[in-house]
Amino acid sequence: MTELHLPGSEQYLRSSTPHNPSARQEPSAVVVARSAQDVADAVRVARERGWQVAPQATGHGAAGDIGPGTLLVDLSALSDVAIDPVARTARVGAGAVWSAINSAAAEHGLLGRGGTSSSVGAAGYTFGGGVGWLVRPHGLASGHLTAVDFVDSAGNQRRAADDADDESDRDALWAFRGGDGVGIATGLEFDLVPVSALWSGYLLWDAEQIDAVVTAWARALPDVGPALSSTISVLHAPPIPLFPPELQGRWVVHLALASTRGEEEAAALMTSLESAPPPAVTTWGPSDADRLAMIHLDPPPGTAALGGGRWLGPDAARLAPDILRAALDDGSELLMVEIRHVENSDPALPGAMTSTPGPFLLHAVGAAGEPAQRERLNASLHHLWTVAGPAETGRPPRPSARGSAQPGPH
Numbered sequence: 355m356t357e358l359h360l361p362g363s364e365q366y367l368r369s370s371t372p373h374n375p376s377a378r379q380e381p382s383a384v385v386v387a388r389s390a391q392d393v394a395d396a397v398r399v400a401r402e403r404g405w406q407v408a409p410q411a412t413g414h415g416a417a418g419d420i421g422p423g424t425l426l427v428d429l430s431a432l433s434d435v436a437i438d439p440v441a442r443t444a445r446v447g448a449g450a451v452w453s454a455i456n457s458a459a460a461e462h463g464l465l466g467r468g469g470t471s472s473s474v475g476a477a478g479y480t481f482g483g484g485v486g487w488l489v490r491p492h493g494l495a496s497g498h499l500t501a502v503d504f505v506d507s508a509g510n511q512r513r514a515a516d517d518a519d520d521e522s523d524r525d526a527l528w529a530f531r532g533g534d535g536v537g538i539a540t541g542l543e544f545d546l547v548p549v550s551a552l553w554s555g556y557l558l559w560d561a562e563q564i565d566a567v568v569t570a571w572a573r574a575l576p577d578v579g580p581a582l583s584s585t586i587s588v589l590h591a592p593p594i595p596l597f598p599p600e601l602q603g604r605w606v607v608h609l610a611l612a613s614t615r616g617e618e619e620a621a622a623l624m625t626s627l628e629s630a631p632p633p634a635v636t637t638w639g640p641s642d643a644d645r646l647a648m649i650h651l652d653p654p655p656g657t658a659a660l661g662g663g664r665w666l667g668p669d670a671a672r673l674a675p676d677i678l679r680a681a682l683d684d685g686s687e688l689l690m691v692e693i694r695h696v697e698n699s700d701p702a703l704p705g706a707m708t709s710t711p712g713p714f715l716l717h718a719v720g721a722a723g724e725p726a727q728r729e730r731l732n733a734s735l736h737h738l739w740t741v742a743g744p745a746e747t748g749r750p751p752r753p754s755a756r757g758s759a760q761p762g763p764h
């Protein structure tokens with residue numbers, strides 16, 4: 355019988371304290387799954403007691419909606435990673451995080467389609483679409499998910515695959531590909547990408563240069579190589595050594611870029627940026643999986659943040675300076691506003707969301723303190739969506755987007 359960890363126990367506290375502390379998690383009990391059978395047992399226990407089940411690998415996507423009457427299934431121990439270098443595929447446990455997957459893949463000259471933070475789990479990320487540094491040449495993570503082992507709502511162990519005998523298992527894979535899936539995944543299989551000339555890095559400017567820098571970035575996009583993915587953001591630089599002393603405590607423009615085909619893919623962008631003042635920091639250069647994981651300057655675990663996103667159409671390039679400037683407005687509670695260039699022609703597998711609905715992804719976060727601050731943050735986000743409105747595609751970033759202020763990538 356699966357061990358239930360109850361409120362007050364050390365394991366309960368460990369499993370129900372998510373990466374993003376803006377979420378409150380007060381499940382009736384916690385189960386730590388060490389096998390698919392443990393997950394199946396947990397589902398049966400929850401059914402017997404009339405509880406809901408909440409799977410969680412890292413708590414990065416914690417939405418603050420885990421309350422009594424819920425059994426939290428901690429999947430972090432299902433962290434196995436197996437790479438097949440010949441087939442160029444990975445088979446990972448549902449608790450595996452991108453740092454482990456990509457360091458194993460990199461030993462064979464391969465990479466997975468991980469996102470900006472290497473501590474994010476492959477499961478929740480992929481089931482939500484998964485927009486990472488390889489998005490322009492290689493698409494969304496969801497579009498390359500080939501199989502999922504999962505436990506259904508009756509506690510049965512199943513395998514979602516395109517060639518499954520049972521139609522419902524074929525449909526389940528469709529739903530796991532960007533539609534948050536059905537049931538609780540215990541393992542995933544997906545394709546990897548051969549990468550031989552990885553370049554990545556970031557450039558920083560004081561936000562006083564926002565118009566010149568953002569305009570130069572947007573102007574260059576039609577001419578950059580298809581293997582270059584980039585994000586441009588304004589963020590409030592904390593007083594940590596990652597930022598030079600003159601930028602600490604100030605608003606900065608942060609341009610992060612990654613190319614799977616070397617320096618040349620960014621040549622048009624670098625030429626365009628010559629029209630802007632020189633950056634205070636440049637780290638653009640030859641890269642590896644570890645370096646790639648550092649370029650987004652994500653804050654450390656434990657940062658309470660809420661945010662949201664929008665898929666944007668081509669007009670976002672023209673509106674980019676106005677959109678990013680919204681973070682600098684007096685009274686704004688936003689700490690970071692980012693536009694990702696995600697345009698691609700990747701031949702994705704069919705699924706709930708396996709291709710990018712627009713060429714740009716807007717994402718914003720702010721500090722999530724007391725209720726009054728959350729309300730002000732919601733107002734700031736509302737203002738941001740209004741500024742970006744003319745470029746909106748009308749599709750939310752996740753099929754299950756929850757409310758206006760939700761835990762976000764920061």
Ligand SMILES: Cc1cc2nc3c(=O)[nH]c(=O)nc-3n(C[C@H](O)[C@H](O)[C@H](O)COP(=O)(O)OP(=O)(O)OC[C@H]3O[C@@H](n4cnc5c(N)ncnc54)[C@H](O)[C@@H]3O)c2cc1C
Nearest residue numbers: 410411412413414415469470471475478479484485539763
């Ligand atoms: C710092 C940071 C950076 C990020 N960067 C990116 C990015 O670059 N691109 C991007 O697309 N997203 C990004 N995200 C968002 C991230 O993809 C989601 O928060 C995702 O849900 C995290 O997955 P997880 O498994 O780590 O999270 P968890 O908190 O463990 O899970 C989140 C949700 O995923 C689902 N889930 C998790 N495991 C399972 C399972 N085994 N079976 C079924 N459902 C499951 C559940 O609905 C769960 O509530 C980022 C988030 C953070 C905090």
